[in-house]
Amino acid sequence: MTLKKIISIVSIVVVSALIIYGFILMRQIFSANTKFSEKEVYVHIPTDATYSEAEKIISQYVEDMDRFTLVADKRNYPETVKSGRFLFTKGMNSYELVQSLRANVPVSLAFNNQERVENLAGRVGSQIEADSTSLLTTFKDSTFLKENGFNEDNVFVMFIPNTYEFYWNTSAIKFRDKMIKEYRNFWNAERLAKAEKQGLSPIEATILASIVHKESVKKDERPRIAGVYLNRLRIGMPLQADPTVIYAIKKRDNDFNQIIKRVFYNDLTMPSPYNTYVNIGLPPGPIAMPDITALEAVLSPEKNDYIYFCASVERFGYHEFAATLPEHNKNAKKYADWINSQGVKR
Known part of the structure; x- marks a missing residue:
């Protein structure tokens, strides 16, 4: 067998191997990789979560974590983990899952008919990352109350019932600051x-x-x-x-x-x-x-x-x-x- 023929055969084998590898890789990237029965689920990644912490949460919804990790590494997700609320839909592939983890989905937060600021803190705390205790502490912060002319008895007046849009990972302070801004906007001239x-x-x-x-x-x-x-x-x-x-x-x-x-x-x-x-x-x-x-x-x-x-x-x-x-x-x-x-x- 001539050298030329050997080179030709080797080239064919290499190309075939690359094609097969590429096919496998594409299949890993673009085939469905979810394991939940619902049409869609929201995945919550806490503030300052590490990749290993995010991975544990994500694994609840992913069929094959090896395939997910392959794409996540290629897309530099471990170094750029974002906190927030993310939407996974049934049948997403690994590439789409990683893309979704970059798109923080806001929460449509509505509240009315609350009797006390404590009830409000509980309602809000069930819809965003900040819990009711941190929210209530922030609402009743003495410096905030003094700066805005409130006290612990009347600070509840600050909350104007409506539907607001927040990111799930909104902190208690950011939520409160949004509310005082809305209060000032409501009380126009x-x-x-x-x-x-x-x-x-x-x-x-x-x-x-x-x-x-x-x-x-x-x-x-x-x-x-x-x-x-x-x-x-x-x-x-x-x-x-x-x-x-x-x-x-x-x-x-x-x-x-x-x-x-x-x-x-x-x-x-x-x-x-x-x-x-x-x-x-x-x-x-x-x-x-x-x-x-x-x-x-x-x-x-x-x-x-x-x-x-x-x-x-x-x-x-x-x-x-x-x-x-x-x-x-x-x-x-x-x-x-x-x-x-x-x-x-x-």
Whole structure:
């Protein structure tokens, strides 16, 4: 066999081997490499995670880690691990998996109907990396409170209910800083002027809005209720808001999960800064997170002469309003008779 023929054969063998290797390599890179049954899963890589730590998390969703590692090494992933929330879809190959680990997917974070800042911290902490304890500590940081005119009782007013976009690996401080920015944006010149017209600061307006929010789920009625409370504030009358008494009971019992459907007369004398039957003016902080309609109701209340109101028997969810005490007593008796007939104990 001539040298030329030998070289030719060797060349064919080498080329064939390269083709086979290339085919195997391409198969390793571009064949499906997932092992979850769902259509998609979100993978969370903690802040400052090492490659070995990330690898343990990723391995829960990858069929063949050797194939993944081959591509990860080629793409320099071990040296450039990113923290965050990443989307894996069923049937992704190793190349696509590594690419996905470079694309941090934001969280659509919504919150409303929270009664306390502690509840909010728990809700937010279940959706981003920062836990509820670190969030709460950050919210109540004394320097932050002083710089922004809050205290531990009223800092809850800072949170405007809405849907926000955050990266999962957002820190507690970054979350708080975003919230104070949103708070300042909400209290623009127009809303500040409206609050001032009612004789309220933004904090006071939000505290009153939290009471209005709890008094009625009927958004079209809230401006009227806000008008009544503002009338009471102007004449120095206690607000006498049942929701504040309910909040005081829950705070006293350290049980905000209890459901209280009825307030009794002996509850009205309970000593608490949140009890607006025994204290004149607003409570020290909000009793809930008011939604935007409740806030706008306080800023643009109905002008009326009403001083009293109680739940309506004829229009469920609404209230009956009165300008005089005798008229109110008539409405209140009708409601008391009805609720007694329903057997509501608490």
